Amino acid sequence: MRVDEKKLAEDIVRLSGTNVKKCMRCGKCSATCPSFEDMDVHPHSFVSMVEEGDVAGLLESKSLWKCLSCFACVERCPRGVEPAHIIEAVRILVMSPQGLNRIKPDAVPIFLSSLGEKGAEVPQQLLTSAFRKYSK
Ligand code: SF4
Ligand code: SF4
Structure with a gap:
């Protein structure tokens, strides 16, 4: 079944409560992330991919299970974008249909x-x- 990426991106923005358009792509969130080395998609990429509506790949990302929810990226972001909330929103979208959440x-x-x-x-x-x- 083809994923409706536009709807998915809207759901992620709604669930996360973040404004991805504020991101200036400085990469500071990824630079401060303690799980950076273990991630296939990095925090700043979560933000830019949601902004671009390119989100199907995020559902399969192993980063969902590597993020420690430490919120270092949230603290570091100079624009208040809150990448951790975006990762959490994608995690919820993956887990909810499976009845795990x-x-x-x-x-x-x-x-x-x-x-x-x-x-x-x-x-x-x-x-x-x-x-x-x-x-x-
Ligand atoms: S909350 Fe997750 S993405 Fe953000 S810095 Fe911590 S481990 Fe990295
Ligand atoms: S730190 Fe904030 S502004 Fe910079 S890339 Fe990450 S989300 Fe975007």
Whole structure:
């Protein structure tokens, strides 16, 4: 099935909440990324490829699973473009149809008990954030 790249690019922009048109292609985001060496598509390329609507390849990129979500690229970008949010948006688009991006209430006690005594130390804010992020 042919991917509708225009629609996909619009979805990525909407989900990420970023304005890719602000990018001036300086490459500072990639220069500061700790996973740069392991990535096949680098942070600045995620931004430019979304801007150009050339996004089919991003769905297959191994960079989706190499990004550490450390937000160093977000901190470094002089234009406030937030490349990490773009990578996260693509990751969500890949995972959602596979049913992987879900957390169910029944799974929480099992998860906590698997942590042993550390389970009791998990902050409630973490669980609330996880529900917000992973139950959409
Ligand atoms: S959030 Fe991801 S892309 Fe950005 S600097 Fe960290 S590892 Fe690199
Ligand atoms: S640091 Fe910001 S402006 Fe520079 S290439 Fe990366 S996203 Fe674009």
